[in-house]
Amino acid sequence: MITYILRRLNLLLLTLLILALASYWLVHAFPGDPVANLSGVSFITAEQKAYLDQYYHTDKSFLNQFIRYLELLWLGDWGKSFVSGQPLVDEIATFLPASIELGTYALILSLLFGIPLGFWAGIKHGKVSDYSILSFSLLGYSVPVFWLALLLILFFSLQLGWLPISGRISLLYDIPQETGFIVYDILASNIENKYEALVNAASHMLLPTISISIVTSTIIMKMTRHSVIEVLSSDYIRAAYAKGLTSRQVLLKHGLRNALLPIVPQVAMQFTTLLTNAMIVETIFSWPGVGNWLIQAIYQEDYPAIRAGMLAVSVLVVVFTVFIDLTHKVFDPKRMHHRRVKN
Amino acid sequence: MPLLDIKNLTLEIETTNGWVKALDKISLTIAPKEIRALVGESGSGKSLIVKAIVGAINEGWRLTADRLNWGGKDLLMLSDEERRQITREDIAVIFQNPTHSLDPTATLGEQLEEAIPDHLIGKGWYWERRQRRNEIVASQLHKVGIKEHDACVSSYPHQIPDDICQKFMIAMALASEPKLLIADDPTKGMETTTKIQILKLLSRLNETKELSILFVSHDLLAIASLAETMTVLYCGQTVESGRLMQLRRRPLHPYTKALLDSAPSFRKDLLPKTELNALEGTIPTLQNLPAGCRLGPRCPRAQKECVKMPEVRYIQNHYYSCHFPLHRYK
Numbered sequence: 001m002i003t004y005i006l007r008r009l010n011l012l013l014l015t016l017l018i019l020a021l022a023s024y025w026l027v028h029a030f031p032g033d034p035v036a037n038l039s040g041v042s043f044i045t046a047e048q049k050a051y052l053d054q055y056y057h058t059d060k061s062f063l064n065q066f067i068r069y070l071e072l073l074w075l076g077d078w079g080k081s082f083v084s085g086q087p088l089v090d091e092i093a094t095f096l097p098a099s100i101e102l103g104t105y106a107l108i109l110s111l112l113f114g115i116p117l118g119f120w121a122g123i124k125h126g127k128v129s130d131y132s133i134l135s136f137s138l139l140g141y142s143v144p145v146f147w148l149a150l151l152l153i154l155f156f157s158l159q160l161g162w163l164p165i166s167g168r169i170s171l172l173y174d175i176p177q178e179t180g181f182i183v184y185d186i187l188a189s190n191i192e193n194k195y196e197a198l199v200n201a202a203s204h205m206l207l208p209t210i211s212i213s214i215v216t217s218t219i220i221m222k223m224t225r226h227s228v229i230e231v232l233s234s235d236y237i238r239a240a241y242a243k244g245l246t247s248r249q250v251l252l253k254h255g256l257r258n259a260l261l262p263i264v265p266q267v268a269m270q271f272t273t274l275l276t277n278a279m280i281v282e283t284i285f286s287w288p289g290v291g292n293w294l295i296q297a298i299y300q301e302d303y304p305a306i307r308a309g310m311l312a313v314s315v316l317v318v319v320f321t322v323f324i325d326l327t328h329k330v331f332d333p334k335r336m337h338h339r340r341v342k343n
Numbered sequence: 344m345p346l347l348d349i350k351n352l353t354l355e356i357e358t359t360n361g362w363v364k365a366l367d368k369i370s371l372t373i374a375p376k377e378i379r380a381l382v383g384e385s386g387s388g389k390s391l392i393v394k395a396i397v398g399a400i401n402e403g404w405r406l407t408a409d410r411l412n413w414g415g416k417d418l419l420m421l422s423d424e425e426r427r428q429i430t431r432e433d434i435a436v437i438f439q440n441p442t443h444s445l446d447p448t449a450t451l452g453e454q455l456e457e458a459i460p461d462h463l464i465g466k467g468w469y470w471e472r473r474q475r476r477n478e479i480v481a482s483q484l485h486k487v488g489i490k491e492h493d494a495c496v497s498s499y500p501h502q503i504p505d506d507i508c509q510k511f512m513i514a515m516a517l518a519s520e521p522k523l524l525i526a527d528d529p530t531k532g533m534e535t536t537t538k539i540q541i542l543k544l545l546s547r548l549n550e551t552k553e554l555s556i557l558f559v560s561h562d563l564l565a566i567a568s569l570a571e572t573m574t575v576l577y578c579g580q581t582v583e584s585g586r587l588m589q590l591r592r593r594p595l596h597p598y599t600k601a602l603l604d605s606a607p608s609f610r611k612d613l614l615p616k617t618e619l620n621a622l623e624g625t626i627p628t629l630q631n632l633p634a635g636c637r638l639g640p641r642c643p644r645a646q647k648e649c650v651k652m653p654e655v656r657y658i659q660n661h662y663y664s665c666h667f668p669l670h671r672y673k
Contacts, residue, residue: 126402235443238399242438243458244431244519253457254446261448 004329012322016315017070023311024069030303034058038069040080040088040304073311079304083297088308092290096312097180098168099289103278105205106212107271113213114220115260121221122228122259123251133221140218145277149211149284156207163203166286170204173197208285212277216270223266224259231259261328268324272317345372346523346555347396350410354388354395354579356629357403363629366391366579367637370655370662371557373523378549378556380566380587382602383576386626389559390439391579393527396557397430432460435521437529441508445500451511452496455480458518483514488540506533513541517548524548525557530565542569563606567591575599578626578637585661595661595668597644598622636665644669 027037035052036044044052053059057068072078078088121133157165168182169175175185175197186197231237232255240250279291286292290309297305354366366388373379383389394400396411398418411418413429421429438444446454456476464475484492487510500508513529526545530538546569548554558570566573567587574584575598583596591609594600604620607613624641633639635650642649644667653664 233401235438235440236446238394239436239438239444240446242394242397242399242430242436243515244427244429244460245457246427249457253453254449257448258446 001330005326008322008326012318015318019311019314019318020070020073021066023307024066026303026307026310027069030307032303037303037307038079040082040085042082078308081297081305082302083300083305088304091293091305092308092312094177094180095288095290095293096316098182098287099275099278099282099291100316101181101183102205102208102212102282102287102289103271103274105209106216106274106278107267109209109213110217110220110270110274111267114217115224115263117217118221118224119228119256119259121225122232125225125229125232130225134225137218137221140214141222143214145211145215146280146284148214149208149281152207152211153284163207168204168288169197169201173200208278208281208287212274212281215277216274219270219273220263220267223263227263228255228259231255234258261331264328265325268321268328271320271324275313275317344415345374345412346377346414347371347373347557348410348412349392349396349408352392352395352406352408352411354391354400355405355407358630360630362405363632364579365629366395368652369576369579369581371574371581371584373555373557375522375555376549376553377572378546378558378570380570380573381557381559381576382561382563382566382573384561384626386578387576388579389576390527392576393436393438393525393557393559396525397434397436398426399436432462432519433522435516435519435524437512437516437524437526439527439531441512442500442505444512445508447500449499450496451498451500451503452480455483455496455511455515455518458515460519463518463520479518483518484511486517487511487514487544488537489514506537509533510537510541513544520552521554523555523557525559527559528561529558530560530562538565545569563603563609567609575602578632580637581655581662581664582638583661583663583665585663589661593670595658595663595670596665597642597667597669598638599663600669 027034030037033044035049035056035058036042038056038058039052041048041052056072057065076089078092080087081091084091117133117137121130124130153165156163164170173186173191173193173196175182175189175191178185178188182201183198186194186201191197237250237254240254241247245253275291278289279295281287282289282292283295290313294306294309294313296302297309349369349371352366352369352371353364355362356365357363369388369392371379371381371392381389381392391400395406396418400406406419408419413433416425416429418426418429445451459476459479463479464472466472467475480496481492484495489495489507489510495503495507495511503511509529509531513526516524516526524545529545530541533541542565545554545556545558549556556569558566560566570587572585573587573590575582575590575596577598583590583594583599590599591603594603601620601622603609605622607619622641622643627633627637627640633650635652636642636645639645639649646667648666651666653666655662655664656668657663
């Protein structure tokens with residue numbers, strides 16, 4: 001087990017290194033002076049140029065430059081944004097939590113809907129309820145996220161006026177930013193009307209979360225259904241029935257765990273899709289997340305921001321995937337070591 | 344009254360070529376205290392019969408039978424709950440492929456415990472019942488020859504070797520103290536000493552606890568040492584059935600003769616370096632079943648009439664279905 005964890009961590013480190021390399025390649029691939037792209041200073045005087053060359057080791061060999069780049073990444077000096085002039089680490093620290101928060105709620109919502117529905121469909125395989133759930137999931141899977149988001153806005157915000165169109169919380173509430181996770185920040189703050197602020201934040205959150213989670217929940221539903229059907233047709237389930245256990249006992253004791261175990265890493269893979277969809281949805285709902293920020297950066301040709309944003313998002317995805325993989329391996333009894341039982 | 348009475352059991356499976364009879368009019372009876380062997384090549388439908396008896400067949404398969412009676416009750420007419428009760432208390436199965444028939448994510452202990460019916464545990468406080476359950480688990484494992492029961496119950500199926508897994512399956516089947524044990528190739532892949540141990544255990548249980556056994560296997564030696572009666576199966580059809588001694592001495596169906604001849608250790612008069620007998624060809628696939636008697640294309644005695652399914656005929660208790668049995672038309 002230890003070797004397995006070490007091997008995974010080794011892989012993680014290597015992947016991160018390659019990501020860093022790719023982002024460093026971006027510095028040179030973007031138009032303009034590499035030093036400007038690194039530092040985020042758009043107009044460089046000769047004096048500054050000499051200083052920055054020395055700071056970023058751009059006058060030395062490539063390997064030397066790259067090692068310096070890694071060092072600076074580690075120290076938290078990611079350069080500054082062309083547009084705002086703020087340090088990129090601070091900007092990302094502001095915007096990334098909003099995206100993670102949105103993604104987390106969407107993932108939780110998708111799991112809450114996807115797994116029970118998929119399980120139900122798998123148990124009722126070949127019956128009407130199975131087919132109706134399946135066709136619903138096909139529908140949900142085929143709907144483009146941006147269109148769905150616009151429809152939701154049109155119906156719930158404009159037509160019915162129940163929910164706000166955009167933003168994260170009403171401007172009336174002044175929440176001091178601490179972690180960037182709005183729910184936590186509201187609870188941690190000492191404003192008077194916490195409850196109203198929470199309700200307001202939730203109402204802002206509802207539509208974006210729903211529009212992201214519909215696609216993901218249909219995918220999770222399909223995976224669960226598939227896994228349940230496979231497990232239910234396996235020999236040990238039939239053997240369990242032959243032991244005379246009730247369907248309930250068979251499903252809960254043997255079906256559930258075996259069906260859910262293989263889904264866990266697949267769900268983790270969905271996090272990538274979720275994040276991509278979240279970026280689109282953030283733009284539509286003006287959600288102040290990293291996706292929205294990154295797309296703005298692309299529009300404004302803010303090269304340092306694009307580089308740092310890409311790096312941050314991809315590191316997040318990679319770390320999350322490896323983390324889920326490790327948890328899965330720790331909890332999967334099939335991975336445990338063999339031992340000899342004597343006759 | 345026979346314990347289990349099956350008459351004309353037919354199981355149809357849907358394939359790409361339409362519905363196919365995987366089991367075609369199987370008849371089988373097991374009396375109390377009887378050990379009946381069910382013999383046939385791989386793919387002859389032995390395991391399907393086992394699954395049909397305990398109701399563990401796939402959804403969408405069509406099962407029909409003139410009779411499928413358990414102690415006088417028609418299993419096909421019973422409600423799910425009543426049928427479950429019977430499979431829980433009276434019938435136990437040792438499945439083929441022990442590693443596939445055990446839940447890979449549950450420990451062996453959990454799986455053995457859930458096979459023990461409540462009436463064996465009795466009433467009492469939670470810890471008393473737990474204590475009792477552990478005792479039963481340990482004693483069952485000792486009976487089948489697993490000495491380290493503690494290590495065994497805390498293991499997962501993939502952690503222990505196949506032969507112990509097989510023994511564990513037997514322990515699990517016997518835990519409910521059933522009236523009928525259906526053993527689907529229980530000695531598969533075991534070395535001879537272990538095999539003898541298991542066969543001895545089964546015959547002892549048969550004598551002391553009046554356990555009836557349906558012994559499914561193609562190991563003729565094991566069958567000869569254990570069973571009294573035998574049913575021979577070929578490609579989903581019952582070919583011949585009767586007392587084992589009778590069948591051995593005078594097989595009436597060409598297939599039974601071929602089967603007995605193909606086992607060298609069964610023939611005492613075999614000289615060294617004699618060519619071994621075997622039927623030409625292989626068992627047909629489900630998609631290409633011959634009409635009538637399914638042995639037809641491979642049968643040395645086949646004639647025109649064999650495209651019609653032969654009637655079941657009998658001499659005393661010896662049943663066979665063949666147009667040209669070995670004692671006639673020499």
